[in-house]
Amino acid sequence: MFSRKGKGLWAAALLVCAAAVGWAEDAGEGSRLTAAEIVHRMEQHNQTQAAGLKEYKALRHYQVEYKGFGTDLLGKMDVEVSYAAGNGKTFQIVSQSGSKMLCEKVLRKAVESEKEAGQDKRATALSEANYRFQLAGSDSVGSRPAYVLDVEPITESKFLYRGRIWVDGADFAVVKMEIEPAKSPSFWISRTEIHTTSARSEGFWLPQGTRSETKVRVGGTAVFTIDYGKYEVEGQRDSQ
Numbered sequence: 001m002f003s004r005k006g007k008g009l010w011a012a013a014l015l016v017c018a019a020a021v022g023w024a025e026d027a028g029e030g031s032r033l034t035a036a037e038i039v040h041r042m043e044q045h046n047q048t049q050a051a052g053l054k055e056y057k058a059l060r061h062y063q064v065e066y067k068g069f070g071t072d073l074l075g076k077m078d079v080e081v082s083y084a085a086g087n088g089k090t091f092q093i094v095s096q097s098g099s100k101m102l103c104e105k106v107l108r109k110a111v112e113s114e115k116e117a118g119q120d121k122r123a124t125a126l127s128e129a130n131y132r133f134q135l136a137g138s139d140s141v142g143s144r145p146a147y148v149l150d151v152e153p154i155t156e157s158k159f160l161y162r163g164r165i166w167v168d169g170a171d172f173a174v175v176k177m178e179i180e181p182a183k184s185p186s187f188w189i190s191r192t193e194i195h196t197t198s199a200r201s202e203g204f205w206l207p208q209g210t211r212s213e214t215k216v217r218v219g220g221t222a223v224f225t226i227d228y229g230k231y232e233v234e235g236q237r238d239s240q
Contacts, residue, residue, distance in 0.1 A: 035135040038147050041172040043127055045205075049173075053204050054235040055084045059094065061227040064106045068220020075102030079111060088118050106224070117159050124159045126151070126174065136164060141176050142199075145169035156183040161194070173205035174198060191215045202233040 033041075062077040075098040082090045091111050096103040117124050124130070136148040146166045153160040163179030177196045184192070192214040199208040210226040 033147070035133045035149060038135065038149065038167055038172070039128055039133050042167055042174065045172040046125075049204055050085075052235045053083075053085065053233070055082070056204075056206070056231050056233045056235075057082050058229040058231045060229050062107045062110065062225070064102050064222060064224045066102065066220060066222045068216065071220075073099040073102055075099040075107055077103055077107040089114070091115065106222075110224070110226075123157070126165070130154055130160060138169075139166060141166050141168070144175070146175060151179075153182040158183050163194075168205070171200075171205065175205070201231040202235075204231075204233055204235065206231055206233075 058081050060079045060081055062079060064075050066073045075096070077096040078094040080092045080094050082092075084090075091114075093108070093111070096107065122129070131154060132152045134150045134152075136150050139146050139148050146169050149165050149167060150163075151165055152162050158181065160182040161177075161179040162182055163177065165174050165179075166176035167173070168175045175198050177194070179194050179196075181192055181194075192212055194210065194212045196210045197208045198205050200206075207226075207228045209228065210224075212224040214222045214224070216222060
């Protein structure tokens with residue numbers, strides 16, 4: 001029974017990080033844009049940021065907690081992440097504590113999953129090549145106006161997702177997501193809900209936090225979080 005829980009937790013972590021890499025609202029223009037126009041500007045923003053962002057470093061804090069069958073397990077891991085244009089991300093585990101099983105089977109697998117997703121960015125990108133978009137309305141995130149879009153994957157993949165995204169009305173960066181995996185990799189997962197946020201750091205929009213809650217089919221709940229930490233950024237800043 002314990003091994004089943006391990007399988008479910010590992011799968012949930014993999015999907016959370018994949019969604020996080022695939023990273024990623026009558027908003028500030030005075031006229032309402034169509035979904036296609038918003039997506040086009042979002043893709044332009046992503047290309048501009050990718051061209052300007054040279055490198056960054058951050059110390060991430062990973063945590064997973066499992067409750068079920070009278071068991072309460074907790075695992076934590078700190079990971080130093082470095083990004084360099086042209087080379088992508090590198091990960092170095094700095095420390096870990098708590099449940100060894102959760103650290104090895106969930107948190108370490110989560111890091112490996114992000115590495116895997118980063119190998120084919122086109123296949124995981126939030127773009128018209130991978131998703132269908134529908135304008136759902138407008139909202140505000142952190143006092144900034146934003147467009148709200150419903151997203152549906154064109155194909156089912158463990159690295160794609162469906163749900164709702166918030167796109168900043170001025171910068172056209174994805175600032176918030178409420179999603180679930182397009183495809184569950186395990187029978188033991190009944191449902192996974194993922195919430196992510198991004199924030200401006202030294203002129204660039206970068207991930208801020210991820211929280212995933214997974215219901216394991218045989219019982220219990222796993223909560224997985226990532227605090228992306230403070231960024232040290234080098235690049236050509238966006239003037240917005």
